[in-house]
Amino acid sequence: MEFSWPESFPSSQIHEAFDQELIHYQQLSDTLSELSCMSQNNQGDLATSYSGSNHTSEMYANACSIMGNYNVNNVPHIHKNTTCSSNSIDRLDDKNMVKTVKPAKKKRGCYTRKSSWTSSNITSWTDDGYAWRKYGQKEIQNAKHKRNYYRCIYKFDQGCKATKQVQKIEDDPTNFKITYHQYHTCKNFLRPRQIILDSPDVNDTSILLSFESNRLIDNKKLDHKSTPKKEKEQQECFSSLPLSNNQPLRFDYNGSHDFTKLVPFEPVSLTSSGLEHDGSIFSGVSSPIYEIENILETIDFNGFPIHFPLY
DNA sequence: GACATTTGACCTCG
DNA sequence: CGAGGTCAAATGTC
Numbered sequence: 001m002e003f004s005w006p007e008s009f010p011s012s013q014i015h016e017a018f019d020q021e022l023i024h025y026q027q028l029s030d031t032l033s034e035l036s037c038m039s040q041n042n043q044g045d046l047a048t049s050y051s052g053s054n055h056t057s058e059m060y061a062n063a064c065s066i067m068g069n070y071n072v073n074n075v076p077h078i079h080k081n082t083t084c085s086s087n088s089i090d091r092l093d094d095k096n097m098v099k100t101v102k103p104a105k106k107k108r109g110c111y112t113r114k115s116s117w118t119s120s121n122i123t124s125w126t127d128d129g130y131a132w133r134k135y136g137q138k139e140i141q142n143a144k145h146k147r148n149y150y151r152c153i154y155k156f157d158q159g160c161k162a163t164k165q166v167q168k169i170e171d172d173p174t175n176f177k178i179t180y181h182q183y184h185t186c187k188n189f190l191r192p193r194q195i196i197l198d199s200p201d202v203n204d205t206s207i208l209l210s211f212e213s214n215r216l217i218d219n220k221k222l223d224h225k226s227t228p229k230k231e232k233e234q235q236e237c238f239s240s241l242p243l244s245n246n247q248p249l250r251f252d253y254n255g256s257h258d259f260t261k262l263v264p265f266e267p268v269s270l271t272s273s274g275l276e277h278d279g280s281i282f283s284g285v286s287s288p289i290y291e292i293e294n295i296l297e298t299i300d301f302n303g304f305p306i307h308f309p310l311y
Numbered sequence: 312g313a314c315a316t317t318t319g320a321c322c323t324c325g
Numbered sequence: 326c327g328a329g330g331t332c333a334a335a336t337g338t339c
Contacts, residue, residue, distance in 0.1 A: 133314095133315065133316085134315075134316060134317085135316090135330095135331070135332075135333095136317090136318085136330070136331060136332080137316090137317075137318075138328090138329065138330070138331095139328095139329095140328085140329075141327090141328060141329085147329085147330095149330070149331075151331090153315095163330095163331095165330090312339105313338105313339090314337100314338085314339085315336100315337080315338075315339095316335100316336080316337070316338090317334100317335080317336070317337085318333100318334095318335085318336095319332105319333100319334095319335100320331100320332085320333090320334100321330105321331085321332075321333105322329105322330085322331080322332090323328105323329090323330085323331100324327105324328090324329090324330105325326100325327095325328090325329105
């Protein structure tokens, strides 16, 4: 089932915001393209040459977000070949997706450790549109709270490798760190993301179209010595952005090489795979506005813009 | 009974 | 060898 915007969102506003974002991205991409040529000539680093690239990243991510949130077929200006996330890729592949054979049971504990990159999107920490099954919980050193491990429930049905880790942030009990590994290859979505508007003004689309950073970017933290391996991981990282077909993305760069997000604790309606909070089960209704306004993310875009598809 | 969660065991990697 | 990640039997829930 495809996600559709709620009727309360005027399509004209969505179009307008989308167009503006893409125009901004286009402008920055052009600049970036020029600088890229300069960079090649000078053997310089793109990030060094153009400190605003992270803004481009943000623009691009936001545009992609909207794309992911909006039926691309309804947006005539979109370059449909644009690959911004695995979400779009997955959807393109959906038709050709063949049910994967359930893998033979391995010997207990036999597994290969995953690469360290992660990806994230903005979600309620329990409800991101996918069905997760908890498969483990671990005490983490120097962490007050246990880390919970979840995998896609279609892991065996469809061989979906998506997993996520949820850990409460000790010094900020209202925030959770959610780290995604791999991306969904399953074609089953729990349900479209519900958007609940708390704002009395239903025409206010700011919750979905806000492109402001949550924090200032510190260029001093830029690591200009990105290794090819790091670049590859980051490229994979981006190409594997999950999939929330209806959740906005917001990215902040803070110079670290983590690709994680912090989400505030917000009581949500729980499915059978609900989480515990200090041993207590919470129930209630999620508030996307609250989530988005309080979201904190750290994403490393170092060396990332060169992978952007340029128009 | 089917499915989800818990939890100790086991494995890999640094 | 310890930390972190996963497995799978046991247990819980509907």
